[in-house]
Amino acid sequence: MKVVITYGTYDVLHLGHINLLRRAKALGDYLIVGLSTDEFNAVKGKKSFYSYEQRKQILEAIRYVDLVIPEENWEQKVKDIKEHKADVFVMGSDWENKFDELREVCEVIYLPRTEDISSTETKEYLKTLD
Numbered sequence: 001m002k003v004v005i006t007y008g009t010y011d012v013l014h015l016g017h018i019n020l021l022r023r024a025k026a027l028g029d030y031l032i033v034g035l036s037t038d039e040f041n042a043v044k045g046k047k048s049f050y051s052y053e054q055r056k057q058i059l060e061a062i063r064y065v066d067l068v069i070p071e072e073n074w075e076q077k078v079k080d081i082k083e084h085k086a087d088v089f090v091m092g093s094d095w096e097n098k099f100d101e102l103r104e105v106c107e108v109i110y111l112p113r114t115e116d117i118s119s120t121e122t123k124e125y126l127k128t129l130d
């Protein structure tokens with residue numbers, strides 16, 4: 001069984017997230033998502049609209065996602081990859097080359113980011129509605 005792993009905040013779910021998850025799953029048989037906790041989001045300088053628990057339940061409802069684990073820090077990826085025997089680490093291309101050190105422990109693939117959509121843009125647009 002080929003295990004794929006990816007990480008993210010996945011707040012205010014949109015097609016960019018779904019495109020990433022669908023393509024990541026297509027690279028193997030089992031997809032794990034390391035979901036940024038609310039505390040780690042603060043470290044990343046992000047404040048998500050939905051809480052970790054809500055974002056976790058939303059991700060678990062997606063057909064491509066097999067397991068959601070908490071992402072609490074930048075350093076846990078190697079441990080996670082070993083613990084879950086992940087064969088492939090996947091991120092969107094906005095992270096190109098940022099995780100190349102993981103090639104020591106698994107395949108690293110950056111997938112083209114979906115253009116013109118982001119949680120931030122969605123949140124900004126929603127603010128303009130009455």
Ligand code: C2G
Pocket residue numbers: 006007008009010011016017020036044071074090091092093094095112113114115116117118
């Ligand atoms: N993504 C994408 N296209 C978009 C928006 C996001 O392909 N239009 C991808 C990102 O590249 C990432 C995933 O969707 O692979 C989740 O995006 P975010 O929730 O913004 O995650 P991020 O804050 O980048 O956190 O340790 C890694 C970090 O936790 C990544």
